[in-house]
Amino acid sequence: MTDLLLYNTLSRNKENFKPINPPNVGLYVCGPTVYGDPHLGHARPAITFDILFRYLKYSGYKVRYVRNITDVGHLENDADSGEDKIGKKARLEQLEPMEIVQYYTERYHESMRMLNVLSPSIEPRASGHIIEQIKLIEDILKNGFAYEVNGSVYFDVEKYNKKHHYGKLSGRVLEDLLANTRDLEGQDEKKNSFDFALWKKASPEHIMHWPSPWSEGFPGWHLECSAMSAKYLGDEFDIHGGGMDLQFPHHECEIAQSTAANGKESVHFWVHNNMITINGQKMGKSLGNFITLEEFFTGNHKLLTQAYSPMTVRFFILQAHYRSTVDFSNEALQSAEKGMQRLLAAVKTIEKIKASENSSVDIAGLEEKCRKAMNDDLNTPILMAHLFEGVRIINCISENKETIDKENLKKLKTLFNVYVFEILGLKEEKENSNNDTLVPGLVNMLLETRIKLKAMKDYQSADQIRDELQKIGFIIKDKKDGFDWEFSGK
């Protein structure tokens, strides 16, 4: 359907993407742990895989996109004394854990909606799949790759590694892991420090727990993704995505779990997005240097000199390739904002273009370039460079420096609709409220009057009209044969 090349972390190479059962594609992405407000870091994978989702659909695939909500807290560290993340937050705020989950899930959804991130096909919750996770543990136990100690179940990494390759995704070597593991409390239950929990017996103060064959407890950190991806996409599926920081140990453990349970690997393509940095350092919860999405949208943060709209944030993220880090700065955001406005202004200009008999521009060639950019591992920065070439073409035609015929004009319109809106997922943000006809009517009337004043050389009055309109946020552009205007929204 396409010649899409996708970088596979497993092979560290771009590979030709071929689904297992075309035209169907199974895509699983690690979603958020809902215990805090979504920040810029959450926007990166959401947007990255939104682009993949959109592009696959545009390419004719039938995609089932599963993105989980982690609402069963994970341990805070690799120790028995570790506390459930969500449980901790709940106690601090004197709320039921599920109240926290509900609240932050909604916050996440709201931010994603504003960023124009499409909803996944299925958004399963870990807490709703305890039975599936227990079943998976039983399978792993049955195959001999796990052991039970005092009501907890651990994955036997050493034994697994004898038959399979633990570390194949992240490039780890088991001996190195052993040599470099820190001494942490409560490791004594495990045979080896690198073994990981599949089921943990809950301590009395642990709020979130479920019954199981081994103890009243909760599932291990990596289990939910293995269980839920298998449930909705099958034991073997096409693409698993997530942030680069999840490569190890999370995704490595997922591979081990699925392989241990089914005897075969489940994921064909592992796709990882890079991090967003701030002053060259990873923006992250644990570093306390994150900026929430709401703070971006309102400008209410000490590092922000202004508010940035959701589409500006989206455009900013897409200006970098998903496998590169992207460094946050006000300057970068502002240039993204201006660039995007220019792009969207050109889209509007297309509607005003009139076709000629002949065409001096090559739209088919431009379309080809755009397609190639996306096929080359979703290279959105290159795609955007080509779209700006299109912007130049549109503006030239508009100024009669180039001409376009009817057929090419149609192609041009389709090109921009497809790539700007359908694939990049940008959208017009201007709020026209319910004054869709009233305001333009009034503005047009004022500007018609201004033309007459200009013709009478009453420039003082003409300028007054323009100045007043500009004051309330209109951008006035005089043309040879009239005028043009838009509302800046500020």
Added chain:
RNA sequence: GGUCUCUUGGCCGAGUGGCUAGGCAUCGGUCUGCAAAACCGGGUACGGCGGUUCGAAUCCGCCAGAGACCUCCA
């Protein structure tokens, strides 16, 4: 300490063994009553030192700097 990655012009950010990435900013020009917008054009690069090559920012080595993972993290 182990594993790995990165270092591009004022800022952001692509890319390739020889051919303009692009955006923002800046400068010059066209247009305009003046602006704005738009368009055209110009300047500014490939961390340092060696090596391979007819030719390297692109391949190799060394050095310097930055970062990621090894612990929950997108």
